[in-house]
Amino acid sequence: MFAELTGRYYRELHVYCYRMLGSVEAAEDHVQEVFLRAWRARDRFDGRSSVRTWLYRIATNTCLDTLRRGAPRLQPYPDHLLDEQPGPEAVAVDRETMSLAFLAMIQLLPPRQRAVVILRDVLSWSAGEAADLLGTTVRAANSALHRARTTMRQRWPDGRLAWAPVGEPDAAQRKLLARYIAAHEQADVEGLIELLREDIRLTIEPQVGEWTGRPAVARALREGMNLPGHWRMVPTAANGQLAAGAYVRAAGQTAFRPFGIAVLSVEAKALTAIDMFEDPKLLTAFGLPTSL
Structure with missing residues (x-):
């Protein structure tokens, strides 16, 4: 039962941890840790949020714990892993936000700003959902997002034009x-x-x-x-x-x-x-x- 509820989110959590940490090796280790923590806490899951939100909360806290100790070094992400998301629940991955330029850019943000940028601007979570996941207020989450966007505009005034791939390789x-x-x-x-x-x-x-x-x-x-x-x-x-x-x-x-x-x-x-x-x-x- 636990595997059926959680396994469908493995690949998108893997991509999320990669965006947070910038390392494919660290993403693999952290997703394993997410499911281990979820298994240990399964009896305390009260159903007030969705299983997906619960897992993302664990993943966020796990990544933030690591980033407080120091960021892993940037690594590339294999494209074949992006094609392995199982089932109808799989979330399409915006390949623009998987580019090395984007990953290098958000690695310069403080960890919580990085998390709120990914949740809001990449995954399209609402302000309330992001705030709840981060254990903060909507006002604080919006403030962190504003500071992150300001930093990104200062460094890359052309926005996505500066870091997005032109398109699929021809x-x-x-x-x-x-x-x-x-x-x-x-x-x-x-x-x-x-x-x-x-x-x-x-x-x-x-x-x-x-x-x-x-x-x-x-x-x-x-x-x-x-x-x-x-x-x-x-x-x-x-x-x-x-x-x-x-x-x-x-x-x-x-x-x-x-x-x-x-x-x-x-x-x-x-x-x-x-x-x-x-x-x-x-x-x-x-x-x-x-x-x-």
């Missing part, structure tokens, strides 16, 4: 991904540079570096590109964007070992951003092989 963009992969595998750094827009941004996480503009990114690529045969890449998708799982082969070895996930932003048949996440464990989360 054939031309997938061809660009194929060229990006081929350039890496062939160590064709000049071919890779040809794919970059003038305002390209390259980031390598965690905290390796960030470069902005075609000249700076080109220098970084020329300095970091290995000889042909050192890289293999597998196409995938993350946060509603094109992505590639990266594998590297060390000197003297034959197997290619997991390296991380590269997430690409594309406009007008050119790359506008490359976000590389150096984390071998991410390839497992994306359902990719552990070696090639």
Whole structure:
């Protein structure tokens, strides 16, 4: 009975925890914790709110507890998980609010402001519902939302135009991904540079570096590109964007070992951003092989 009442909300809670924390690994751990806490408190559920609201309250408190201790580092979210929401109760995921730019933006907000932005502006909860879930007044919830929106407008005055993907990847963009992969595998750094827009941004996480503009990114690529045969890449998708799982082969070895996930932003048949996440464990989360 408990599983029937709660299991249908697993995937949307997973996405909610990811938006709150910015980490797919942390989201998985927190959803497990949500259901464990709910199971332990099942006898105290009085039915005054819906099961969904009850679970969201537990999820919010669990995430806020973690954020008080420090935020996890940002990770990409596998697109295939967005397609696994079961049953007619599944909530459609607004892929615009899954973009890496949006996730990076809201991670800069204080935790409670982040929660109220997600509840009100992403999930379309009412002011009263959000306030009740956060255990505060409507006035306080609205004040937190106002401060969050002000911060977001100051940093990104163009709103969604500044961080939303242009749309679902089309054939031309997938061809660009194929060229990006081929350039890496062939160590064709000049071919890779040809794919970059003038305002390209390259980031390598965690905290390796960030470069902005075609000249700076080109220098970084020329300095970091290995000889042909050192890289293999597998196409995938993350946060509603094109992505590639990266594998590297060390000197003297034959197997290619997991390296991380590269997430690409594309406009007008050119790359506008490359976000590389150096984390071998991410390839497992994306359902990719552990070696090639």
